[in-house]
Amino acid sequence: MQGTLDLLILRTLIFGPRHGQGIARDIHTDSSEELLVDHGSLYPALQRLEARGLIAAEWGVSSNNRKARFYRLTPRGKKALTNELSQWKRMVAAIGRVLNARKTKPV
Amino acid sequence: MRRKRDSRDFDAEIQSHLAHETETLLNEGVPPADAANVARRAFGNVTLARERFYESVHWVWFDQLRQDLRYAIRVLCKSPLFASVAVVSLALGIGANVALFNIVHKLLLQALPYRDAERLVYVTEFWPHEPIMPGPPSPDFANWRAKSKLADGIAAYGGGADALNLTSRGEPERLQGTMVTANLLELLGTRMALGRNFTADEDRPGGPAAVILGYRLWQSKFEASPYVIGKTIRLNGIPRTIVGVLPSGFVFPDNNFRDQLLVPMALAADQHWHDDLNFRLLRVLAKLKPEVAPAALKDEFSAILRSTAQEEPPQMVTMRKDMEVRMTPLRDWLTGGVRQMILILQATVGLLLAIACLNIAGLQAARATNRQREMCLRAAVGAGRTRLLKQLLTESVLLGLLGGALGVGLAFWSMAWLRAFLPANLHLVDGIRMNGPVLMFAVGTAVFAAILSGLAPAMAASRTHLHDAMKEGQSPGQGKQRLQAALVIAEIAMTMVLLAGSGLFIKRFVQLASADPGFRPEGVLTMRVALPANSYGNDRSRIGFYTRLVERARTIPGVSSAAVAGGLPVIGARSRGGLSIQGEPDVPAGGRPTITIAGITSDYFQTLGIPILRGRGFALADESGPQVAIVNEAFAAKFFPGQDALGKRIEVGSREGQWREIVGIAGTVKQQERRPPDPYMIYSPLRYFVEPEAFLVLKSPGMPPEQLTTAAVAAVHAIDPDLPLYDVASMRERLGSAIAAPRASMTLMAIFAGLGLILSMAGVFGVTSYLVNRRRREIGIRIALGATKGRVARMVLGRGLRLAGVGIAIGVGASMGFNRALGSVIEGIQTDDWATLSAAAGAFALATAAACVFPARRAAKADPMTALRSE
Incomplete structure (x- = not known):
């Protein structure tokens, strides 16, 4: 779903700056290993979010002493995340209601 | 501004990603030999990621365009024959289109060079049955100007005397002057190059004599001097003060008039219909008030025209009964042809x-x-x-x-x-x-x-x-x-x-x-002469001049015959008159057909090689005897079908009781194309139909007629040194320009x-x-x-x-x-x-x-x- 990956990335960055591989790993582990992101497809999404000013990036040194490009949430990104999250939740709830509707209504 | 990343930076990030992943995998216990490959597999297609990155930061299409353009140039250079054939044929096609579009744009699309040009209309009056549109008479113009509520200004020009002889500067010269009302330039929104427009005072009879110079005349004849304002020049012998110079791009709003010189119309304030029918025929330009349709103005002008019927003399009323008013948008008037x-x-x-x-x-x-x-x-x-x-x-x-x-x-x-x-x-x-x-x-x-x-x-x-x-x-x-x-x-x-x-x-x-023109143009030279009213005020003085001119012209070496005439083949004549035929029921003046009439001296037909089909040409005796006329074949066929026109008596113009006997029938000559065609022609001995303007016609067999010009000018100046000859052209040229x-x-x-x-x-x-x-x-x-x-x-x-x-x-x-x-x-x-x-x-x-x-x-x-x- 368009934007789902964006949402996941933004959500991951709420805990602080991460580099690309870290984000991919986080999404993988946070989803109890349910969601496997093709690492390659992560980068166009990051590129997009950066272009929209929702995240910012900077080269830095990672915990294992390697150069890495770190992404962090901008204030605009935080606001967007809050918005998207509540929208997402409403939609999930709505979809859930639709999917459960058959049981309660007489046919 | 966000700095644009280059692709090397992105490559470094991918390398960093792969390194991190490999390390993570090693920590997770993947064998070192496999770790790098698994990391790569998890990443997916690296090249694709790179391309997508590239496309996200570059204007790929621009890149490709540059590439394509370079390639295209190379390809075209490799086949120069094809390229040059293609470029040349496109250049011809596009060039022709652009050149013509430039004209279409100028004539039909671009705003005319007048203020509020789209509201200007050209006003004419016409009879439904007549081919010729007489300009609105001056009383109508005065009435419209006084009474119209829908017009935002009405101006007039023309009205006769468009020929002005400039005599004060060297060789007398014939200039095309146009009479205008003082408000014409105002109506057009013209900004003078120098000086000012006419004042209301100059535009009344007896007011100060003023003149406005056209830009080109000012440049050629007055050395573009800024000091011409206030100077005096003599036009037709009358001194006039130069008050202004027209701007360089000025285009007179009528193709039939020139803007060499403008002089005030000086219409009398009292322009009611008089019994003596003393009015002028004008060209009228009106500006519609904003949001007024031409049709509305036309209705208003028609109503005003009808409302003045009781002021008109009785014969005018019948004549003008079915007169109609027409409004032509100025652009159509200028470009219609x-x-x-x-x-x-x-x-x-x-x-x-x-x-x-x-x-x-x-x-x-x-x-x-x-x-x-x-x-x-x-x-x-x-x-x-x-x-x-x-x-x-x-x-x-x-x-x-x-x-x-x-x-x-x-x-x-x-x-x-x-x-x-x-x-x-x-x-x-x-x-x-x-x-x-x-x-x-x-x-x-x-x-x-x-x-x-x-x-x-x-x-x-x-x-x-x-x-x-x-x-x-x-x-x-x-x-x-x-x-x-x-x-x-x-x-x-x-x-x-x-x-x-x-x-x-x-x-x-x-x-x-x-097509046979009906005359022999070979070796015929023609030119115009115009007699100013102050020195040639009556018919007698004009006849005197013309007679002497023909006599002198005949003596020019090489000239076999000469004539003076009020008209010419191709050009036509400027006068028309209502026709009545003796013995036929009288038609009120307005219902009479109007026919072109020209006064000619006796050698006219011989000089131009126009055949007399029946009867005879004019003789010297006709100059003093009873009035006679020669008509052309088309006239005879039209008005006397199946009869002999010879001996019939006709009357032309409003001079009552002057019946002329038709003594000859001449061949019909080619005339300017008119719609509907109007080939009918009446010739009169010059003595009985004399006009202030005439053509001198010279025939010189066996030599180029242009060589006679100097001698002809000398002949005129020997009689009157102040008269210019103008519009000199051989009949061949006139025939050529007609087509x-x-x-x-x-x-x-x-x-x-x-x-x-x-x-x-x-x-x-x-x-x-x-x-x-x-x-x-x-x-x-x-x-x-x-x-x-x-x-x-x-x-x-x-x-x-x-x-x-x-x-x-x-x-x-x-x-x-x-x-x-x-x-x-x-x-x-x-x-x-x-x-x-x-x-x-x-x-x-x-x-x-x-x-x-x-x-x-x-x-x-x-x-x-x-x-x-x-x-």
Whole structure:
């Protein structure tokens, strides 16, 4: 779903700056290993979010002493995340209601 | 601003990602030998990620465009012949279109050079049954000006005495002056170059005599001196003070008037109808108030015209009973004469451009087959169809823009040349030059032409079949051959339309030019002389002058006969009068037909070689005896059908009781074309119909008439040194200028059709020789198997002629529609002219055959061995 990956990335960055591989790993582990992101497809999404000013990036040194490009949430990104999250939740709830509707209504 | 990342930075990030992943995998216990590979696999397609990154930060299309452009330049440089043929034919097509559009833009689209020009209307009065529109009489003008509530100003000009002799500066000179009301320049919003407009005081009878100089006159005759204001010049002997100079771009709002000099109209304030009928006929220009329709103003003016009936003398009332008012938007008034021809020419050059485009499309399609392998190669290394299409169209657009640039140059250079084909008095197009909108049109045309010529072949070429391409030397695909054939057929059909159309123009011109003019123009020189009212105030003094002039002119060496006349063949005469015929029931003045009348001296018919068909010419005795008249044949046939006109008595004009006996019938001479035709003519002995302006006519057999000019000027100055001679021209010239407009339109049409013919011949030639080239192997086999050379040549020729035949057949059908459209707007064009049509078709078939001969011969000469080996 368009934007789902964006949402996941933004959500991951709420805990602080991460580099690309870290984000991919986080999404993988946070989803109890349910969601496997093709690492390659992560980068166009990051590129997009950066272009929209929702995240910012900077080269830095990672915990294992390697150069890495770190992404962090901008204030605009935080606001967007809050918005998207509540929208997402409403939609999930709505979809859930639709999917459960058959049981309660007489046919 | 966000700094743009370059792709190296992104590569570093990918490397960093892979390194981190590998380490994480090692920590998770993946064997070191596999870790890097697993990391890579988890990442997916690295190249794809790179490309997507690249596309996200670059204007890829711009990149590709640059690439395509570079490639296109290389490709075109490699086939210079094709490139130059394409550029030149596009330049011709675009140049012709731009040049004509420049004129269309100036005349029909751009705002006229007057303030609120779209609200200006030209006001005329007319009788429904009369061919001639008399200008509104001055009382009507005065009434409209006083009473109209819908007009935002009414001005008048003309009104007689447009001839002014400037006598104070050296050799007396004849200038075209125009009388104007003081508010005319105001109504037009003209800003003077120097000085001021006329004041109301100068525009009343007896007011200070003032004059405004035209810009060109000021430049040529007054050395562009800023000190001319306040100076005095003598015009027709009257001193006038120069009060202003018109601006340089000023165009008088009427093609029939010049702006060399403007003098105030000075209409009497009391312009009611008088019993003595002393009024002037004017030209009237009115400006509508905003939001007022011309029809509303017309109704108002008609109502005002009717409301003054009780002031009019009784004979005027009957005459003006069914007089109508017409409002012509100023633009139509100024451009009406040329509008249709210009639009036809614009359509013609549009057709020419289409032919050029089809021509290039045909060549492109031929080349596309040669380039099939190149296309397939590009497709094989990953170019999508849109990418191929884009690249091919880039080539076309490049050609289009090159052709367009050259075409604009061509148009620029041909403007002066094209101007000469428009009527000389169409001053709106004087000094016409390229401007922004026209350049925009040029660019638009170039791009449009490029896409038109490039799209179909590009579509065909980009449809690649990889495995076909690997098979070398196969003959072109059926589809592509069909496309080429269709293009050639369309091209031929369009050219056929052009040829047939121009054929009609040529035919019309030949008919006009070869028509018997009814007189012998050879060796006849003519010129005008105008007698100013202050020194030649009555008929007697004028007759005296003219008589002496003829006597003197006759003695000029080389002159065999001379005459003075109020009119000339081709030019016509300026006077008309209402006709009554003795013995027929009297018709009230307004219902009488008005006939042209000219006073002539006795040698007029002999000098001009006009035959007297019956009766006699004028004799000296007619100068003093009872009034007589000579009428022309057309008059006799019209007013005395089936009777003998000789001996009948007629009266012309409002001088009652002056019956003239018809003593002769002269041949009808060619006159300016009028609609409806008005060839009727009455001649009077000069003594009984004398006007302040006349032509001097000299016949000099056996020498160029122009050589008489100096002697003629001397003859005039010997009688009156202050009189200028002007409008000097041989009758040949006058006859030529009478058919100048049909000649111009014919010439242009013929040129455009010729260009079209050359283009489509080049197209036929190109496509045929290309086909021969492609079929070399097949032809080689045929010859090897025993086909004779003649047979091979016939095959090639036959194919070319088959295409031409289909094209011509379609073209003939289309021509009939086009010609019918032409016939409905151009006078004297026959619509279903089979002779012209079949002549054009025949000529075209011959031309096509000629274009095929060379490729056919080449095919026949093909040596079967080399043909077979070459693939």
